[in-house]
Amino acid sequence: MKATVAMTFPGGVGAGSARLRVLDRSTWFAALAPALKRELLDRAVVRRCTARSLIYAAGSAPSGLYAVLSGEVRLEHSAKSGKFAFYQALRAGDFFGLLSELDQSPRFSDARAWSETTVLQLPHAEFQDLYRNSSAAREAFVALICENLHTTLGILVEEHSAPPRSQIAHILLMLFSREPAELREHLKLTHEAIAAMAGVSRQTTSKVLHEFRGLGLIAMQYGKVSVLDATRLRGIAEA
Template identity: 30%
Template sequence: MNGDAWRNRLLSGQWFSSLPAALQDSLIDSARVKRLLPGKALFRRGDPPCGLYAVLEGAIRIGAVSDEGKQTLLSRIQLPYWFGEVSLFDGLPRTHDAFAEGHTILLQVSQPKLEALLEKEPQYWRYFALLMSQKLRLTFVHLEQQSLLSAPARVACRLLLIAEGYGEINHSRQVIELSQEQLALMLSMSRQTTNKILKDLESQGVLEISYGEIRILDLDKLRAAAS
């Protein structure tokens, strides 16, 4: 896969497509491809900053495991999602673990190359701040949903968010490759509660459940359930 192929895939994402052409070129020219086998760690909580990443194929699972062994899952991200920018701003260690889901291909722009680029072109800081602020906005929305929405609405909201690529893609995904257990972890719900809600949505013709994936049948009904 060459630089033009990378660009074409990444242009399907709103953040990258909104960048000035010169910044797009700089990121592509500075990047290298990184391939991960299923279950392989990209980085772990406490690791030093290692740059900015974009998902080209496969998926990355972002989460953590507590000292007591309790697992959390924040998100599961796919093409054309960019991540890793927080450590670019503060230079501090990684806050969570990142693991490959299936065979995964990433584009990596290393921390030194990013810092050199921004030293030369400081006006580009704004675009990385926008990338981070988009995720901060989603975090606030999620916290509000946790407090105010019913469990069924929270499930619908999260499915809608994943289907729309966390706001990165224009056309919603019809198939979400996500197990019920993973969805339950994302929402801090029991698997039993999550399963019941999914079954209810399935009976309403909103979605279809199969092993390891959820197929959206009616996006409008899913939006209505989320509201």
């Protein structure tokens, strides 16, 4: 299924101070030289995606580097067994799609707009031109893939060492802390999504979440979770 995109805006995005503020939430982007920031933004386009639409599909050819400006993007992957494995949620300021651009491999996962979402896209041709002809851009892209690798390794270590209660508490806190204050009331997150992120069964996830609700740490509605006591939840995450 193709991505459903409402509008595409070419060029000129460097003048948007609001977009710059969003992208500067990324420590990687914030550390770039001003000239390189301008170069990336001048070559990029802004795309508005409808809820549940595909930005790109697993197995497709590289289509560029992306950053979330608003909304939420979920990276989804299905194992050969057919088991669905949701493994990452991306929000404003997060970059994605770099690996396939660097090694020219097919996309590993689906990238899906989970809600009405706006993304910045550095198209494939523009990315490759920068990577081949700008040493500053090339070094920056390598630094970003290294940052992503460290993050992934950290998640794998946590998944294999922490008990389910700690993992799930950590996931809730991580997602809660990344949301703007006005959007924190309800995290749009299903039990299945939390289970996939934690690498545990849905049954285990449901048991832990109901325990947290009984302790007054969270509130739950269908498909949504509210964090009520971040301090006590952090104690469980760090135990």
